[in-house]
Amino acid sequence: MSAKQSVTLADIVGCIEDFASPGLQEKWDNTGWQLCPHRPSSPCTGVMLCLDVTPEVVAEAEAEGCNLIISHHPLIFKGLRQITGASPVERAVISAISGGIAVYSSHTALDSASLGVSHKLGTMLGLEDMSVLSPQPGSPLTGLGVIGRFAAPLTTDAFIHRVKEVYGAPVIRRSAGPEGMTEVSRVALCSGSGGEFVGTAIGKEADAYITSDTRYHDFVDFGKKILMIDTGHFESEICTKSIFSAIISEKFPTFAVRQSRAEQNPVRYV
Secondary structure (H helix, E strand, C coil): CCHHHHCEHHHHHHHHHHHCCHHHCCCCCCCEEEECCCCCCCECCCEEEECCCCHHHHHHHHHCCCCEEEECCCCCCCCCCCCCCCCHHHHHHHHHHHCCCEEEECCHHHHHCCCCHHHHHHHHHCCEEEEEEEEECCEEEEEEEEEEEEEEEEEHHHHHHHHHHHHCCCCCEECCCCCCCCEEEEEEEEEEECHHHHHHHHHCCCCEEEEECCCHHHHHHHCCCCEEEECCHHHHHCCHHHHHHHHHHHHCCCCCEEECCCCCCCCCCC
């Protein structure tokens, strides 16, 4: 029996949930099945991985013969009062249902998993001795963000260059940082919108804090206490595709797993 015949939708989702239990998600989130037009026990013909489920990604999945999309951001986040095709979300829902494509999203569950998104970014940066920046109650190994250190300090310029290279960020926003700062050793970071944890990073004596969607007033209030770097939201989470790919391929090494090439950063830098 071939891998495509033997692997079901539930098998794929099960290995994602083994890595990132839905119980780890924040209360406001919508991790889990977004659409399941087939029974979960139906065969999975292929998986398309993405950050955001757009009409273009759904079309790509259908063209590639994938009947399951795994995304980081939930397709359905705010309640849909009607499905008319008026918005990209509605069009993606219509196209997925019409094409018999199931959609599963692992959002803050993947963020808070012990080897989740922030841990992946920290590893890519070369951080060592990482721990969770904001642990979940009673669970020091799960939670949002990480904090770690470099084996040897980097100059501030070298650190910023590494961040831009690792995140694939053409530009960044940064604060002035502490007066006289010349090197970076201890670094905290949080994938996605993590401005709320800058005070935590300062309290844990980080030299720098990396996140996205940082508010102007956070730069005003904290920018001289710590080197703050805002990479952009897309840049801080696009690595989720490689995380999903590794999870699935480890359990099903011969299964058809594809990372979307159709999705692009919706933000343009000029």
